[in-house]
Amino acid sequence: MKHLAFFLFLAGPVTGQTCPEAPDHSAPVGALLLQIQEAPDETSAKIISNELWEYYADAPDDVAQEILDRGMRKRAAWDFLGAEEDFNALVAYCPEYAEGYNQRAFVSFLQQDFQAALPDLERAIALSPDHVAAMSGRALTLIGLGQAEEGKSALEQALALNPWLPERSLLPGLKAETNSEEEL
Structure with missing residues (x-):
């Protein structure tokens, strides 16, 4: 019966089916973040960061996992319309699952639709306050919107x-930009 519901979901909108609560990975995510902060080098931090993604991308059930995975495959293939449709379906099915919002925001960001990305990133962070990817995505989105101080x-x-984020290289330029704006 579970498999029948799964295939019905893939065929069209789910009726009468609700998403279970997202798994609580706050303890292992917190432990991994502490490990990243203590990482001796970028390579070590990347290995730990990959472990973080396993938790962020752990959907509440098989239906949600299939939608997430399918949307991510479409996004990776630059099928933004298809990816957005999948992430819309994921957010509709699992409105309390942060990664649905984060992935939908990423698609918007890649299309330079920063106005659409920002509320999704803020929702992802509200649901998962230590979601470093959503946090860095929010920073990049704010920069894309011309809000350098907020982005910084x-x-x-x-x-x-996570002091090893690749986006760390942007910080000196943002500090210089916001300092020069303050001088004006």
């Missing part, structure tokens, strides 16, 4: 959790 602050918050 958001990036600093993300870097406090």
